[in-house]
Amino acid sequence: MIKILNHFFISGFILYSLPLSAEEALNRQELDHKFGTIPNHYHLPKTPFDTDDIPSVALKTNAKSSDVLPVYRMTPTTYFFYGNIAEVDENNRGFNANAGFIVTSEGVVVIDSLGSPLLGERMISTIKQVTDKPIKYLIITHNHPDHSYGAIAFKKLGGVKIIGHKETIKYIRSGRVEHSVDYRKTFIEKDMQGFEPVVPDIMIGGELYSKTRITLGDHHFDIYNTGSHHSFGDLIVHQVEENFVWISDLAFNNRTTYMADGNSKHAIEVENWLLKTFKNAELMIPGHGSMQTPDFPMVKKTRDYIQRLRDRMAEAIENDVDLQTAVDHTDFPNWKDVPLYELNHKKNIDFVYREMEQELF
């Protein structure tokens, strides 16, 4: 595998050249908020590995489900959709997380489904341009909108077993789905048509770090239950033959992390488990940002950010600093240039402050 990767590094990365309309880059409206995708600036990094060069892919508003998406061919069998580092907006239309697929000898395994039913359909069209083999599995790493709202397209396709965390049920019943669907519709109403929350056919749960193996043709996928560190229930996928690890939103690369549904203490424990368990992995593929080769600095960086926030909030609470003062005065200057810091950091402070209050009292 190292040989294959080296080949790609040396020869320059191959961006699988599927036809993309020039319209994708034209006639964009101005940004609705400053954490979105830059319109009229169509850009895909040369490589999706170990790079700070981030994509800016503005999708056309009138796209059809048959329109393919840009996709990177990582190895002869593994493909990667490199999402924008942004909040959902009218330009990226929910293409603001990563996803991918693996073509095995018996069919296709998809990992995550992007952020709208239309994007799910466009993923399917892209896969069909690459292979005639049927799509057999869709693994949803976690139930957040940017990773799971395309799942309905795979369900409607038929013949696809959808795998998710058992706590997906809790998420679907939480009222958060309705709220996030309404929010998305303010930007991309048409793309959200036909949306339904998808109950997985195969639910992953059990002991923390227990694994479930899926075998398809010449490929094995070990799916680990990593508990609730970022969402109601999170999964990590080890693509065994290539030794790639799809780490979901356990760590972000080139994007400030976001804590809302998970648990910061548990996130740090799982990050340490990941670094130990998969120290010999060839690649780690995050839910946001470029993938990384060893020794996976994004995982350490995300972990250290969360630890620093926990330490600072513990200190604030011990010194009777109130929540609003903590939110207003806890800056991490060396994080300021990391995308989405302005948007996420204050929310993270608020979340971790409340967690620490519970832990300390």
Ligand SMILES: [Zn+2]
């Ligand atoms: Zn995400």
